[in-house]
Amino acid sequence: MTRFSEVLKRSGRMRSRQRKIANAFMLSLTAFLTALALVPLFWIITYVIARGGQYINLDFFTQLPRPMGIAGGGVLHAIEGTIVISILAALFSIPPGVLAAFYAARNPNSPLGVAVRFSTDVLSGIPSIVIGLVAYALIVQPQGHYSALAGGIALAILMLPIILRTTEEMLKLVPHSLREASLALGAAEWKTSLSVLFPAALNGILTGFLLAIARAAGETAPLLLTTLGNDHYDIAQIIRGGLQTHQSIFQIVGRMLNQPVDSLPLTLWKYAQQPYPERINQAWAVALVLMIFVLSINIIARAWIQVRTRRLQG
Amino acid sequence: MNTQTRTLLNTGKAASIMTKPSITQFEHKSNNDAPVKVDVKNLQVFYGKFRALAGVDLAVRENQITAIIGPSGCGKSTLLRSFNRMNDLTAGCRVQGEVSLDGDNLYAAGVDVVDIRRRVGMVFQRPNPFPKSIYDNVAYGPRLYGVRRRTDLQEIVERSLKSAALWDEVKDKLGQSGMSLSGGQQQRLCIARALAVEPEVILMDEPASALDPISTLKIEELMQELKRNYTIVIVTHNMQQAARVSDYTAMMMIDEQRAGRMIEYDQTNIIFTRPKDKRTEDYVTGRFG
Numbered sequence: 014m015t016r017f018s019e020v021l022k023r024s025g026r027m028r029s030r031q032r033k034i035a036n037a038f039m040l041s042l043t044a045f046l047t048a049l050a051l052v053p054l055f056w057i058i059t060y061v062i063a064r065g066g067q068y069i070n071l072d073f074f075t076q077l078p079r080p081m082g083i084a085g086g087g088v089l090h091a092i093e094g095t096i097v098i099s100i101l102a103a104l105f106s107i108p109p110g111v112l113a114a115f116y117a118a119r120n121p122n123s124p125l126g127v128a129v130r131f132s133t134d135v136l137s138g139i140p141s142i143v144i145g146l147v148a149y150a151l152i153v154q155p156q157g158h159y160s161a162l163a164g165g166i167a168l169a170i171l172m173l174p175i176i177l178r179t180t181e182e183m184l185k186l187v188p189h190s191l192r193e194a195s196l197a198l199g200a201a202e203w204k205t206s207l208s209v210l211f212p213a214a215l216n217g218i219l220t221g222f223l224l225a226i227a228r229a230a231g232e233t234a235p236l237l238l239t240t241l242g243n244d245h246y247d248i249a250q251i252i253r254g255g256l257q258t259h260q261s262i263f264q265i266v267g268r269m270l271n272q273p274v275d276s277l278p279l280t281l282w283k284y285a286q287q288p289y290p291e292r293i294n295q296a297w298a299v300a301l302v303l304m305i306f307v308l309s310i311n312i313i314a315r316a317w318i319q320v321r322t323r324r325l326q327g
Numbered sequence: 328m329n330t331q332t333r334t335l336l337n338t339g340k341a342a343s344i345m346t347k348p349s350i351t352q353f354e355h356k357s358n359n360d361a362p363v364k365v366d367v368k369n370l371q372v373f374y375g376k377f378r379a380l381a382g383v384d385l386a387v388r389e390n391q392i393t394a395i396i397g398p399s400g401c402g403k404s405t406l407l408r409s410f411n412r413m414n415d416l417t418a419g420c421r422v423q424g425e426v427s428l429d430g431d432n433l434y435a436a437g438v439d440v441v442d443i444r445r446r447v448g449m450v451f452q453r454p455n456p457f458p459k460s461i462y463d464n465v466a467y468g469p470r471l472y473g474v475r476r477r478t479d480l481q482e483i484v485e486r487s488l489k490s491a492a493l494w495d496e497v498k499d500k501l502g503q504s505g506m507s508l509s510g511g512q513q514q515r516l517c518i519a520r521a522l523a524v525e526p527e528v529i530l531m532d533e534p535a536s537a538l539d540p541i542s543t544l545k546i547e548e549l550m551q552e553l554k555r556n557y558t559i560v561i562v563t564h565n566m567q568q569a570a571r572v573s574d575y576t577a578m579m580m581i582d583e584q585r586a587g588r589m590i591e592y593d594q595t596n597i598i599f600t601r602p603k604d605k606r607t608e609d610y611v612t613g614r615f616g
Contacts, residue, residue, distance in 0.1 A: 190455035194517070197413060197451075198468045198524060199444035208467070213458045 061304055065297030073298060078244050084291050088299055090246040094161065094274035095230055095306070097248075098240065101165025101270065102172055102229050107222060110176030115206055117177070118184035129177070137174035144170050145235030153239060159273040164240035168232060172225040179221025183214035216318045223314040227307045233278040242283060243273040277303040359594075361388040364558040365410055365447075365528060370424035372405050372414060379405045381586035382424070385577055387528075392550060392559045394569035394595065397579035398610070402587020403562040406579070407530050409433075410560065411447035412440050428528070445472065448521035452533040454513035456505030456520070461488075461497050464505040464516055468524035483523055491519035492549050511542025515549065522553075529553065531561040535568065547572050566611055570599050578607045 072087045079086030113129055120126040148167035153159055187210050195205040211218075248269060255265035277299055284296035365387040372380040380402045387393045395403045405414065412433060414420045426433045433443050445468075456464050465484045466474075474480055484501070488494040493515040497508070505516050514534060521529060531550075535543040550559055550572050563569050569576055576598040578591045591604045602608045609615050 188455065190451055190453060191457060193413065193416070193451065194455045194457065194520070195467070196416060197411060197444055197449040198471060198520070199441040200467075200471050201441070204471065209457055 058304070061297065061301050065294070065299070065301035068294045068298040069301060073295075073302075077247060081287070081292070082289055086295075088275075088277070088280055088295065088302070090244055091275040091277045091280040091299065092302070093248050094240065094243070094246055094279075095276040095303075097161050097269060097274060098164045098168060098236070098276055099226055099230050101161060102168035103222065103226055105166055105169030106172040106176055106225065110173050111180050111218070114177045114180035114184060115210075118181045119202075119206070130181075133174040133177050136170070137178075140234075141167075141171055141232055142234040142238070145238035148235060149238040156271075158271075159239060159241035160271050161240055161274040162270045164236050164274065164276070165270075167235035167239045168229040171232060171235065172229050175225040175228060176221055179224070180214070180218045183217030183221070184210055186217065187213045216321055220314055220318060223310050227310045230276075230310070231278055231303065231307055233276075233282050236276055236279045237282075240276065240279065241273040242275045242279055244275070246272070246274045277306065359388075361391055363387065364389040364429065365560070366425075366427045366430070367406070367409075368425040368427075370406070370409060370422070370426060372402070372409060373421040373423075374417065375419040378584065378586040380409075381582060381584070381588050383579075383587070383589045385589060385592060387558060387560055388575065389558050390554055390556075391574040392554050392561060392572055393575040393577065394573035395560065395562045395577045395579060396564075396566065396569045396610070397587075397590075398581075398615075399564070400585075401579045401581045403579055404532055405587065407532055407560060407562050410528065410530055411444050411449055413444075413449065415440065445524050446526055447528045447530060448524065448526035449530045450514070450517050450521055450532070450534045453537050454510055454517050456508070456513050456516050458504065458506055460502050461505050461508070461516060462501040465519050465523050468520060472524060487519040487523040488516075490522050490553070491515045492545065492552070493519055509542070511538050511545060514538060514542065514546060518546075518549065518553075522557075526557065528558045528560065531559065533562055533564060536564060543568070566613070570595060570611075578602075578604070578610065580606060580610075 072085060074087055074092065075089055076085070076087035077090055078088065117126045117129045121130075145167050148163050148170070152163040152166060156163070191209050191213060192205055195209045196202070200208075251268050252265055255268065260268075281296050281299045281303065284292045284299060287293070363386045365385075367383055367385040367387075370380055370383045370385075371378060383402075383406055385393075385406070395406060397403055408414045409422060409426055410428075410433075414422060422434055424434075428443070428446060432438070457467060459467070462484055465487050466480045469480060469483050474483065485494060485498075488497060493512060496512060497503075497516075505513065508516060514537075518529075518534075535546045538546065547568065550561070553559060554574075561569075561573065573595045576593065576595045577589055578598060579587055580590045582588050591598065591602060591607045593602075598607060599611050602611065
């Protein structure tokens, strides 16, 4: 009969060396692959800075595009368009997304809860160009023109599953005991959701919002079919013009939303395929601005969340 | 063990609670003339088809501390949670029989569950302060019931924290998060939060089981203070705790169908010194359970 301790004694020394070698090998492999995974990120950032950085100046942010072949000008129209579309998309997607998430988190096994979760998964798998096409058929065609509104709705559909799922997950992470504490004080279910669950999950929910907005802000495909592009979009001018002709605030906002607009990714796509070197260079600069825009959303979100978390945990 | 704990142990005050059951720790004045505050009559609770409680009768007396003891899974928490209808929140839970508060059946038609939960407060096993400031934790209840004026709220918060013996420790940091406190302080914050809506009965579901001995002692001392103004029902696994703090003790156990039953209910010193039921004696002397 072989005893385990004898086997161990015979092979122990060798095994220990084998183990050390295997350990060193695996450790260096993981370290190498980790470094490899970081390469594309730094490569993209440095390359975009190298190609686009030199074309960024104040004009780039404050001026509309000049006619083709003429140097100078900026992408104010695209920056404003991106902001307008993102705000619209957030307004359309956050309220329904959050409310549906509350329902799904509270009633995970009800037929409607299951349906919400299933359709969210399906929705997040639909290619964005298809969503753009649907928005085109449902909004652009009946209206007869492209608009920021149509783009906002298309991006909202894209953001909805991200917001819904992150909010739902964050709500599920709130300990059950907090809900009980509130209900035991006589709070109604909705009151508990609003004043205990929501604040407790707020950090995660906000991260979800920002991730969704960052994702939507970088989308091109749905905007091709909904906002088209508009070299002359200038909010300051719309407001000035509106005030001069004594339009109401609703008319002014309506004009902002109900006409074709550009966005940074859309501009990038258009500029990159033009033969003029100025446009190509500006496309790189747009890429840099877009990257900084999305990165800063992420960084601001994380910094703010850290401050909040620290305050909550004392 | 920190120095504070050690010092306290050396004084012998805390030592006694950790060595052997001592029913002389707190002065008991179990009062047989005290009126019945919560009256449970033939209470049966079902989870789906499973019968968790099989006909429990219990008369909780006013301004007394009633301990519910018994082995795990015997329905102690289920019984406690039927006192403020927290069982309603469990899917598939059904209640038969009667639980009355000052003579009014809590399970009668048309009873407002919000009103019950205001009159019957609850403290849970693990401290569960909201991730809000200490002030907002205590003010949560009063705000629910429409207290809006700052001065009123401040007064309620201060009074509640004082009643929960926490005021001196937190009065300079009411804006800090409730989560920043120690476990024992958090539990007293939860007690203050329950007190803020001036309940008549306070339910405590193993309130000290997640706490260290010093914090436990503080909670127990606090209970003695609170019983002047409140009726307290406590579920505990800790026999010494039941012996130390309570005036009445209810002994529960499961029957052959795994349904919880009340075995014996009497004054605490009787339960712990000359119980009528053999099973109670075995349980309180640690021979099983």
